[in-house]
Amino acid sequence: MTHTHPQQALAHAIRFLSIDAIVKAQEGHQGVPLGMAEIATALYTRHLKYHPQDAGWFDRDRVVLSNGHGSMLLYSLLHLTGYPAFPIEEIKRFRVLGSVCEGHPERPHGAAHVAANGIEVTTGPLGQGIANAFGMAVAEAYLNARFGNDLVNHFTYAFVGDGCLQEGVGQEMISLAGHLQLSKLILLWDDNLITDDGSTDLSISENVSERFRIAGWHVIELDGHDIEAVSAALDAARQDPRPSMLACRTVIAKGIARLQGQRGGHSGRLFEEDAQAARELLGWKHGPFEIPADVQQAWRSAGQRSAGDYQAWQARVAALPAAERAEFERVMRGELPANWQQVLHDYKHKAQSAPPAPSGIFISAEINDLLTHMLPERMVGCADLEAPTSHKRGLTAFSAHDRAGSYVHCGVREHVMGSMANGMAAHGGIIPLSVTYLAFADYERPAMRMAALMGLPVKFVFSHDSIGIGRNGPTHQPVEIIASLRAMPNMWVMRPADAVEAAECWELALAHQDGPVSMVFARQSLPLVRHTHTTDNLTSRGAYVLHEAACGPRQVTLLATGSEVLLAVQAREQLEAQGVGTAVVSMPCWELFNVQDAAYKRSVLGDVVRIGVEAAVRQGWDAYLGIDGGFVGMTGFGASGPADELYKLFNITPEAVVAEARRLLA
Known part of the structure; x- marks a missing residue:
């Protein structure tokens, strides 16, 4: 005799909201929400710290749907747990122009520092989401070291598909996160052995779990349809000092008899007949978009599971000494400190009489160093170019042993560096800089595009901007890249002529909250061209x-x-x-x-x-x-x-x- 798990109906609620929305839209990707329903149920009902009535609560756990094509998984969860932006009417409008339930999850535009509706980051290009999650985990660790467990102490979870792990940025993330031992980063892998082309055997033969293990991760392999097994694995992951990857063996599109376990399960067209067959197969006796009261109440109760934690956190913040509270709240809001421009104004004035720096990028480095004490929330990531870009100076390294460091040695990993910066900005409380040569901007381009799409205030700093780099030759002389960056919507591209303009560019970039900025500097010296001081920012x-x-x-x-x-x-x-x-x-x-x-x-x-x-x-x-x-x-x-x-x-x-x-x- 078989026994149905007491929470199985909660998982089926995810399944059928997803099926009904996809059938109504006549398109969508059912593989993820149907295959990961039990995984999501275990996470949201037993482990996740969140508060739907305040979706931007700073100390919430972060959840990233890296396999963003499976967006109905996230939309179903946000509706069921009571996020106000996701009423059933929006679920019914899945993929309709103007609906919050877009084809892929999109972070609210203009929300630079809070996930105002429950969507943490825009995902779709595979691999970006897990790299963003990595950046969120770095941000949490740094802010935890600065403000302590009472104010910042949360996990970052990511739903992950095969594509996220096959993309090169995924391996960059695996390597660097393992090196940094980010214990509050937990990936939930939808290990269904299927991609859009068919069996994963078509394109990979390595043991994916071993890739994680050799990089220093904690790995658990389990049945992704067993709610108790998933919950136990999450308990173990939350206690382990390493980042964790839960390899959850699943069946793609589970419940759709015609498609489950097959390549068509990814996004094959669903029909009314499929929905009815699934209801009969799984014993779901409710109509389209209908959630029985007891299941809905169980989900809404899950959405209130952290209410006590939320109230206690609010009380701890309120009890802080006035100056400490003001500083913490300033950082949470993403506001710059009072009189922050004065450092730049002083530098701009002194530049009129100072000898030029030996390199244009060293001007940026000088300014960055001057901001160290003014902006402790500023973090710098650099791709193995500390000496030629010089943006470390007075900063210390963020490492597995020192979370208080604000300089992340990214190694030769420009792609994850850019995506990390996006995750930091989306997390909030961090002003991220990503530093490399302009010729390598193409390695970062997918992340830069996503920063522009999300309107994230990331500062991309580039050196070696032209043929002026000299003998390194045409591979390192980015003659076309400035034009390509200028073609990107919502991306400011700044190329200052001297130290005075550099100070003005930095001032504008730091104040800009609605999108990324590319600050492009020469390798060669930039003699002064502005010889008359003006207080105006020209x-x-x-x-x-x-x-x-x-x-x-x-x-x-x-x-x-x-x-x-x-x-x-x-x-x-x-x-x-x-x-x-x-x-x-x-x-x-x-x-x-x-x-x-x-x-x-x-x-x-x-x-x-x-x-x-x-x-x-x-x-x-x-x-x-x-x-x-x-x-x-x-x-x-x-x-x-x-x-x-x-x-x-x-x-x-x-x-x-x-x-x-x-x-x-x-």
């Missing part, structure tokens, strides 16, 4: 007239960014000496210039000959130059040689700018 308008025409009416406007602003200034001197009225415009941030009013844009650009100067490709410049405007820059990849010789080889010189102006004026 970079805030994206572009500004650095030098107006002096010898007569403006005939030429030279527009440049970064290290090439100096070349434009030198070209202007020659043109002015020849009687050609020439203005120089510095354009450190196109995105900010694009939102200025038309009158300001006209005053900056001028209705004259325009020439762009940038040691990169022309793409994007025509918006400011016109198709007949001039451009002095790159037309292909670079070469290996000293920087000054490369600028001459590729004809990016003041003389070339003058010649282009003469050609266009003729």
Whole structure:
């Protein structure tokens, strides 16, 4: 005689909400919610710390659906446990335009520091979610070391599919998380032996669990449809000093007789007949979107399981000394401290008389170091480039033995570094910086795209931005990457010309809360081009007239960014000496210039000959130059040689700018 587990009906509630929503939408991915229903039931009813009435509670456990195509698993859980944003009406509108139940889970837009509805991060591109979860676990460990167990003490869980572990970023995460021994990171792997193409035997033969074990993880292999086994494994994982991976053997699309255990279980079309057959197979006697009262009440009770913890935490925060409470709440809200800009204003003023740093990236490093005591919530991740980027300085390493360190040595793992930064920002309480060479931005690009999509305030800092890096050659000379970053919606791209603009860029980047910023610095020195101090942040308008025409009416406007602003200034001197009225415009941030009013844009650009100067490709410049405007820059990849010789080889010189102006004026 078989006995039904007392919580089996709770798992079936997940199954049938998912089936009904997918049938109604006529599309969706049923494999995950039907295969992981028991796993989710064990987690949410017995272990998870959460409070649906305050979805952004800072000390909640974080849950990431890394296999985001299985979004109905998460939506069902949020509805059943009582999150206000997920009433049954929204479940019925799954995949309908405007519904909160979108095809893949999407973090609320504009919610930079709290998961306002229960969705922690936007997931879909496989591997990103587990890497975000890793970043959340790093953030929790750092904040726990700073504020203590009474204020920050929670776990990060991730639902994970085969695809997340096959993507390269997954292995980067496994390796680094194991190295850092993040004991509060727990993965729940939907080990169903199936991918969209068919059996996993088609594409992998390694023992996945052993990959985790050899990286220093705690691994338990279990039956993912056994609620007691899952719960016991979660108990063990929560006690282990290592990060944990629970390999839960499951049947994809369990309950759909026509598809379960097969490749079609992933996202094969479901019909009314499938839903009815599943009801008969599993003994579910309730209609579409109907949850019996006792099951609904059990789920709502589960949603209140942490109410006592929530109230006790609120009381502990309220009992803090006033100054400590104010600081903790400031960090929770993601607010910058009072007078934080003063450090940057002082640096900007001193830069007028200080000798230039030996490298543009070292300017950023100096500023970053000056902010250490002002912004203890700032964490830096760097991909094995501590010496050439120099953003560690006064920081100490975050490690398995020292959680108080705020510099994460990511090794040669740019992809997980960027995704980690996203997870930190989504967690809240952290200002994340991700530092590497611009040529390696392509390794981070999926994470950068997701930061832009989510509107996360991540600061991506890049060095070695052009042919100016010299002898390392064209593999490391990112001639096309600035243009590609500028093409990304909701991404600010800043390329400062000197230390003054760098301070202004840092000020704007830190204040920007609604999206990521790419701050791009030269390897070579950036001599001063701003010689007159102003308290105004000229970079805030994206572009500004650095030098107006002096010898007569403006005939030429030279527009440049970064290290090439100096070349434009030198070209202007020659043109002015020849009687050609020439203005120089510095354009450190196109995105900010694009939102200025038309009158300001006209005053900056001028209705004259325009020439762009940038040691990169022309793409994007025509918006400011016109198709007949001039451009002095790159037309292909670079070469290996000293920087000054490369600028001459590729004809990016003041003389070339003058010649282009003469050609266009003729």
